[in-house]
Amino acid sequence: xxxxxxxxxxxxxxxxxxxxxxxxxxxxxxxxxxxxxxxxxxxxxxxxxxxxxxxxxxxxxxxxxxxxxxxxxxxxxxxxxxxxxxxxxxxxxxxxxxxxxxxxxxxxxxxxxxxxxxxxxxxxxxxxxxxxxxxxxxxxxxxxxxxxxxxxxxxxxxxxxxxxxxxx
Numbered sequence: 001x002x003x004x005x006x007x008x009x010x011x012x013x014x015x016x017x018x019x020x021x022x023x024x025x026x027x028x029x030x031x032x033x034x035x036x037x038x039x040x041x042x043x044x045x046x047x048x049x050x051x052x053x054x055x056x057x058x059x060x061x062x063x064x065x066x067x068x069x070x071x072x073x074x075x076x077x078x079x080x081x082x083x084x085x086x087x088x089x090x091x092x093x094x095x096x097x098x099x100x101x102x103x104x105x106x107x108x109x110x111x112x113x114x115x116x117x118x119x120x121x122x123x124x125x126x127x128x129x130x131x132x133x134x135x136x137x138x139x140x141x142x143x144x145x146x147x148x149x150x151x152x153x154x155x156x157x158x159x160x161x162x163x164x165x166x167x168x
Contacts, residue, residue: 010123011039013158020067021056021088028158032075032092032101035158036066038085050082081105081142090149091157100157101134103149108165111136111146120152120160127164129156 016022021036036047036056045058047066055072056079058064077090080103090103102120112118112133120131131150138146152160 011037015039020065023068023070023073027070027073028091028093031094032077032090033070033073034068034075034077034079035089035091036068036079036083036087037089038066038083038087040085041065042085044084046082046084047079047088050079052076052078077103077137077147078141080147081137081145089161093154093157095134095151098154099151100154101149101151102131102157102160103135103147104160104162105145106136106148106162107145110166111138112148112163112166118150118166119164120150120156121162121164122159123161125162128159129153131160131163 016037019039021038023033027033041063043062045062047056048058053072053074055069057067075090080088080090086105092101095101114133114135116133118131118133119127120129122128129152131152134151135149136146
């Protein structure tokens with residue numbers, strides 16, 4: 001009898017870095033840029049429509065994975081709340097000396113407040129570091145998907161993908 005090899009329900013770091021929506025390390029070092037962690041070929045394109053710089057393309061067929069033109073991305077963050085799969089993040093490795101900022105869609109209440117210390121989690125939902133809430137945005141154009149930005153130690157910037165809900 002063979003044993004099944006258990007794999008995580010989320011993409012590996014290598015899968016993500018090979019995806020057409022993942023910026024290069026060189027681009028990450030320049031300042032705010034989106035990271036598109038969409039590796040499934042599904043019919044979806046709100047990110048493409050949301051980008052005023054045309055930095056994200058899906059094209060035809062609509063099942064293509066999003067492609068990021070990292071030179072066009074200005075880090076405006078408009079695509080983050082538009083992704084129904086919650087697969088787009090904004091990383092800014094130049095946030096401050098020793099820390100980076102990570103912006104992500106956040107669908108839990110209560111929303112954290114600016115300046116609040118929270119526990120940042122990785123793709124598996126495991127706490128990995130403390131974070132400070134830098135900004136919470138929830139304009140009507142976000143379609144009721146708030147975007148939370150946290151400051152984290154720079155070494156965790158490509159791993160942080162959310163925060164624990166208060167009281168957890």
